[in-house]
Amino acid sequence: EVKLVESGGGLVKPGESLRLSCVVSGLIFTDAWVSWVRQAPGKGLEWVGRIVSKRSGGTVEYAAPVKGRFAISRDDSKDTIYLQLSSLKTEDTAVYYCAHHCGGDCFDAFAAWGPGTVVTVSS
Amino acid sequence: DIVMTQTPLSSPVTLGQPASISCRSGQSLVHSDGNTYLSWLQQRPGQPPRLLIYKISKRFSGVPDRFSGSGAGTDFTLTISRVEAEDVGVYYCMQATQFPYTFGQGTKLEIK
Numbered sequence: 001e002v003k004l005v006e007s008g009g010g011l012v013k014p015g016e017s018l019r020l021s022c023v024v025s026g027l028i029f030t031d032a033w034v035s036w037v038r039q040a041p042g043k044g045l046e047w048v049g050r051i052v053s054k055r056s057g058g059t060v061e062y063a064a065p066v067k068g069r070f071a072i073s074r075d076d077s078k079d080t081i082y083l084q085l086s087s088l089k090t091e092d093t094a095v096y097y098c099a100h101h102c103g104g105d106c107f108d109a110f111a112a113w114g115p116g117t118v119v120t121v122s123s
Numbered sequence: 124d125i126v127m128t129q130t131p132l133s134s135p136v137t138l139g140q141p142a143s144i145s146c147r148s149g150q151s152l153v154h155s156d157g158n159t160y161l162s163w164l165q166q167r168p169g170q171p172p173r174l175l176i177y178k179i180s181k182r183f184s185g186v187p188d189r190f191s192g193s194g195a196g197t198d199f200t201l202t203i204s205r206v207e208a209e210d211v212g213v214y215y216c217m218q219a220t221q222f223p224y225t226f227g228q229g230t231k232l233e234i235k
Contacts, residue, residue, distance in 0.1 A: 044215065044228050045229070047223055047224040047225065047226070050224075062223075099172075105178075106174075106177045106183065109174055109178070109219070110172070110174055111183065113173070114171065115171055116171055
């Protein structure tokens with residue numbers, strides 16, 4: 001069973017930075033493609049960005065609202081995906097989820113999700 | 124960006140009765156590889172989302188067969204054949220055909 005666990009959330013002031021972690025288990029991590037998705041309080045789901053496996057090129061894609069401020073990376077030796085949040089704004093307040101992209105027939109569906117970590121940006 | 128529009132936004136349903144949710148995309152979701160990357164997710168209160176359906180109509184592992192998906196091109200439907208109490212939550216359609224991936228606004232399913 002694929003399991004994801006996020007950590008690193010907290011309360012920060014506008015303009016500050018934070019690094020979120022997503023530890024993935026139950027699969028060959030080096031093959032994992034992972035997205036970050038966020039959910040503002042009482043709102044719907046918003047895709048933040050995706051990183052693919054190094055074997056697939058290790059490329060990263062971002063949503064426009066976070067491009068240039070957020071950065072996704074991976075450490076295959078630690079089975080961990082990171083989301084570096086910089087120049088934070090109040091509108092970045094949300095629960096941040098990491099989600100594993102299904103392989104095989106269910107390619108690119110978000111097959112497993114972590115419980116989420118809360119980021120609050122407030123002065 | 125591909126805009127995903129769900130209707131209705133709220134759906135009160137009687138237990139044991141069917142329910143359906145519509146999702147319309149602003150442009151065709153057929154990928155150049157011939158697949159249509161439209162999925163449906165369920166989010167129960169206080170929980171992360173859970174994958175129900177991928178590629179329009181394929182049920183994910185462990186999903187009850189009362190859930191089914193249909194559609195093509197730009198119009199898609201999630202149907203629950205007989206609603207159970209555990210189905211309460213918010214349902215989202217999502218497209219992964221083109222970046223950025225986008226979600227519908229969500230449809231809240233509640234019991235009458």
